[in-house]
Amino acid sequence: MIEQLRKDFPLLHTHIEEQPICYFDSAATTQKPQSVIDAVNKFYQQENANVHRGAHTLSAAATTQYEAVRTKLADFLNVTSKEIVWTKGATDSLNLIAAGLSEKLSHDDVILISPLEHHANIVPWQQIAQKTGAKLEVLPADQQGVLDLEAAKQLINTLKPKILSVCHASNALGNIHDVAALITTAKPYNTITIVDGAQSLLHLRPDLSAMGCDFFVFSAHKALGPTGLGGLFGRYELLNDMPVYQTGGEMIERVSFSGTTFRDAPGKFEPGTPNISGVIGFGAALDYLNSVDAAALSKYEQGLYHYLLSALKAIDGIKVWGDTEHNIGVVSFTYKDEHHFDIATFLNTYGVAVRSGHHCTQPLMEHLSLSGTVRVSLAFYNSYNDVDTFIDALKDTIDMLEE
Ligand SMILES: Cc1ncc(COP(=O)(O)O)c(C=O)c1O
Secondary structure (H helix, E strand, O other): OHHHHHOOOHHHHOEEOOEEOEEOEOOOOOOOOHHHHHHHHHHHHHHOOOOOOOOOHHHHHHHHHHHHHHHHHHHHHOOOHHHEEEEOOHHHHHHHHHHHHHHHOOOOOEEEEOOOOOHHHOHHHHHHHHHHOOEEEEOOEOOOOOEOHHHHHHHHHHHOOOEEEEEOEOOOOOEEOOHHHHHHHHHHHOOEEEEEOOOHHHHHOOOHHHHOOOEEEEEHHHOOOOOOOEEEEEOHHHHHHOOOOOOOOOOEEEEEOOEEEEOOOOHHHOOOOOOHHHHHHHHHHHHHHHHOOHHHHHHHHHHHHHHHHHHHHOOOOEEEEOOOOOEOOEEEEEEOOOOHHHHHHHHHOOOEEOEEEOOOOHHHHHHOOOOOEEEEEOOOOOOHHHHHHHHHHHHHHHHHHHO
């Protein structure tokens, strides 16, 4: 099955440093199936027009396609299409939500996040906390970087936060968080709950109605889609109640020099010409995800992850960080005191693409007393052969570093 699916991803059949590529950086961005590339090309070659304007055929067809993807995504997430806002990505979505919710905050309020958050789910809250006087507090985690769920629930009960914003899965370590349990704990306090789904959309295919969150953010490029596009889900009453973020054309109902009125959500959060080709490409990505056997792929990914994990753990001096029981297929490791950048650079000469550094999670690295890690992040299109290639390359790298 996987050999067949791998054929859909042209980049997997290219080379780095004259070696067949072994792409282990899907947490940074996933590779794109040919159908996504074709959909974007077809749009520009045959269908290009602006949306929501003009009576002509091309514009009407582009608008229909564009809005159909909103519905497709809403179905994928089990919510309604008027609760989906298109943005530039997860970062943009989190900034929009933080700005929109700032009006609800005062100096008595608590914003609660986890220590595993990406900077995109830290810095916007820090800024809003500074502006409103609200306190930014952090959930507890152990020395491995694993959230302590019971202590986290206790802290929610103690702090009764106004806002709880946590990642569904960590980009740095791959840990999966029981966000539904955290949300249930926070519900009695009318906490507004936000889930950063940048890493979970592809691997966990969340059902947002079951999860019960108020907001969920994602980036299309981490789920087989194009870059420059993302979005958010917002529970309609909350979403519609939020003030506008950026302003301009399209998001208005009426403009005059005496004042402006705005459209209802989601339109009021989508000013200007949107990323039309991105949305259409993402539609093709969703079609691709809907066409494969999700359960079989998840089982395959987990098998590959544990194969990689045991091969790595068998190497003397390797330390793997994070929660290896509940994990989307990310292995973050260090080797003795060797610098992560040196390891990643050597691996590149073998055609192995991994990420090294702090992974935009500097507070987490500080918590782990690390400057960074080497991160291998898997997707269903990786093969067992990729893992073998990587392990051989890593052993050679270690030999070189030990010389
Ligand atoms: C968990 C998480 N949140 C947010 C982001 C930000 O996504 P983007 O850079 O696409 O806006 C990332 C990107 O790595 C991420 O992994």
